[in-house]
Amino acid sequence: MSWDAKDVALLKELWAAGYSAGQIASRLGYSRNAVSAKLKRLGHKRGHKPPTANPRIVAVPTRRQTLAAACARPVDRVVSTQKPVAKQTRELTKRELYAMLANAVRNTG
DNA sequence: CCCTGATTCGC
């Protein structure tokens, strides 16, 4: 199973559109696990939602990333507080984007 | 019991 550009695009866009991992997975043909994992690799962020699932307490404590996170202290200052205008390829509106998505899904699925 | 997302671990 290799994530093609098409798959990734659909994944990201559908995810952004508010689709659930399961729905996307069904459309794409992958397991929701794969979708979630892929999203994580991509650096997904749907915003707010406390990390409910604890990082597995398997018999191998050579992990403690949780502790590391807990020990993380705030930095003194941020070097660059740049907030550039950004935004480039933003010619499509949400409606158009979704329409495109729907079409793509229809054709692809 | 169905679903949700999140994470880890083996390949």
Add this chain to the structure above:
DNA sequence: GCGAATCAGG
């Protein structure tokens, strides 16, 4: 990098 297994919750 990919995906199954797994967790914790609604």
